Amino acid sequence: MRVNCPNCMNKAIITSRENQSSGIADLYCSCTNSKECGATFVTTIAFKHYLNPPRKNTASIAASLIKNLPKAEQLELLSNA
Known part of the structure; x- marks a missing residue:
């Protein structure tokens, strides 16, 4: 699974995951564009x-x-x- 930074759209790395319920999890991510962006963020993934x-x-x-x-x-x- 690939996650992109919502700020610069570069590739982000999933650093940890926190399950919210069955089929729903928060992914804690870090942008790989550390020179220009360096954002850390949380995104949610869910089974549909x-x-x-x-x-x-x-x-x-x-x-x-x-x-x-x-x-x-x-x-x-x-x-x-």
Whole structure:
């Protein structure tokens, strides 16, 4: 992950991280342009959403849905596999 300084837009280094909650963290950063800028700042990073859910979750959801089908439909699905 790359963080840029909001002042000069040069590369910044993440010096530490403080988790605020599950999926949200404050990143403490320092600008690498020490001669002209040298800013230190805090930026927040947050998980937004999945593009593809984890495989384990997908399999669990599919199994749950299949278990709720009538037996005839479950057998039909298995015979088409």
